[in-house]
Amino acid sequence: MAPDDKTRVLIVDDIAETRENIRKLLQFEPDIDVVAMARTGREAVQLAKETKPNVILMDINMPDMDGITATRLIVRDVPTTQIVMVSVQQDTDYMRQAMLAGARDFLSKPPSADELINTIRRLGEISRENERKLSVATMEASPVSSPRKAGLDGKIVALFSPKGGSGCTTLATNLAIALQSEDTKVVLVDANIQFGTVHVFLGLKSKYTIVNLVQQSEELDEAFLQSVLATHPSGLKVVLGPATPEDAELVLASPLKKLLEDLSRLFHYVIVDLASVLREQELAVLDVADRILLVGTPEIPSLANVKKFFDLSEKLEYPKDRIMLVLNRMDKRWGISVQVVEDRLKHGVRAQIPFDDKTVVTSINSGVPLAIANRNMPVTQAIFDLAQRVREEFAPKEAPQANKKPVIKPRSLFDRR
Ligand SMILES: Nc1ncnc2c1ncn2[C@@H]1O[C@H](COP(=O)(O)OP(=O)(O)OP(=O)(O)O)[C@@H](O)[C@H]1O
Ligand SMILES: [Mg+2]
Structure with a gap:
């Protein structure tokens, strides 16, 4: 299988055992590749930007940044990624918040292998399709074929x-x-x-x-x-x-x-x-x-x-x-x-x-x-x-002070006095 056809997955959970269990469930799937694991929301945002996974399995309650805030940031910065909340929280308010933040699906903890793999495959396909569209759009929007949208920079x-x-x-x-x-x-x-x-x-x-x-x-x-x-x-x-x-x-x-x-x-x-x-x-x-x-x-x-x-x-x-x-x-x-x-x-x-x-x-x-x-x-x-x-x-910023010092030019042959 070409590496491009594999679904790249990022696992986010603050408990090492949970991360490991999920990774083990996925390790024998030839079309799924766990590219990284994160322990906190902040780490998830960082790793998502670096690895651009297709699917993220996201915990909700974590130290330093919760999964809902992390979801919002990732959706903004890595728009092709599809995020699945994996949580014990069945609270509808959490679900709603996660959905508003841009999550695509929910799995309750611990997820069954079938449920997990099917969800990853389904969302992976959507993500890869988005990546293809984005690369076509980027090519079309290249400066040669069409300049940046005209107008003021208001x-x-x-x-x-x-x-x-x-x-x-x-x-x-x-x-x-x-x-x-x-x-x-x-x-x-x-x-x-x-x-x-x-x-x-x-x-x-x-x-x-x-x-x-x-x-x-x-x-x-x-x-x-x-x-x-x-x-x-x-x-x-x-x-x-x-x-x-x-x-x-x-x-x-x-x-x-x-x-x-x-x-x-x-x-x-x-x-x-x-x-x-x-x-x-x-x-x-x-x-x-x-x-x-x-x-x-x-x-x-x-x-x-x-x-x-x-x-x-x-x-x-x-x-x-x-x-x-x-x-x-x-x-x-x-x-x-x-x-x-x-x-x-x-x-x-x-x-x-x-x-x-x-x-x-x-x-x-x-x-x-x-x-x-x-x-x-x-x-x-x-x-x-x-x-x-x-x-x-x-307003256009003035040149830094250092550059503004009067420059004493060495007298050159072309000086006129
Ligand atoms: N500098 C000020 N001095 C005295 N009163 C002020 C001043 N600025 C605003 N107010 C008064 O505060 C009240 C609220 O102002 P305003 O409607 O602009 O606030 P807002 O933040 O838009 O409120 P809202 O939450 O209703 O949108 C108004 O009655 C206004 O007269
Ligand atoms: Mg107002």
Whole structure:
């Protein structure tokens, strides 16, 4: 049998005996090759990237990273791999979480030899078929035959708070307006898919919502977008949230991610407002975001949740500089300074927005954003500063200091004085 026809398997379990038992069950199958074994979720992610197995047999409870988180990461990084959860957990909630993370099947522990081998063969075939498709697609997408999808290299900036009511929508709407200019095209996406309020903040109505956009499987073109995007008097383009909470079901994670990617080819900035929950949809947005503005407030429950989010982002292997911590509703009266927050969270604060309930609530209730009606107020100025920070994040970096030292050139024959 050619090595390409064999199904490569990675076994993941923290108990050595379990790993060995499964390996023994598979050792006499000529078409199955156990390529590696991992003891923890983190090791599984590493080995999956290195060995690109067809099938992974994944335990759930393990030290350092559980099997569900590992599944999410592997599905993202090695998309041809098929993952089977092998667990004593029969809890439907675990099953659901594993399925949402991208697992393809479940086996209860200890699996019978027949069950195990049949499942591996079935999923192995799917995986190898995916590998074939991917290699054809990669060949077709090679620079010679078709260049990278044309368009702008727009930046996706998501606003997320791990505690509701922290000010994401206030900041998202005003940041979007602050970023846009004649030369800078900005679209604001209300991805708070159950209780989005962007339309209220901006005083907008439209019969089209994000639901119409995520149902488009083709790549979005400008003509279609012109007809379905709402336009704010400032010129800002807006994708409104679903009309009813039930419609959230129609906004699935991967079409949502594709929508944002399509928009980033047509706009310089795609600003995304999110709800304070982490479901598949929110995670898909955070995965694809170039920057996450993590919004906290100077209150202990908010900061405790911000800490949890930082911990999660490490598990999800987000690069540190993807997250910009923003503190909203800052006021000396609350007794928590930026310094206290930075010491507690071991993370720098990238912007602080002052507390000003009168200006903010009046603006929201009138449907006229701060960035238009209250440009000179300190709260708005702080949002303009935030917009400037965001611009700077994506500005071409200057050459390192060392290279900038004035170079004393040796005088050459060609010097003219
Ligand atoms: N800087 C601020 N100073 C005073 N009040 C503020 C400030 N920013 C926001 N608020 C108030 O906080 C409330 C929540 O703001 P907002 O709706 O923007 O938060 P959110 O994180 O989007 O909330 P949700 O969880 O409902 O999506 C609003 O009533 C708003 O007026
Ligand atoms: Mg909101």
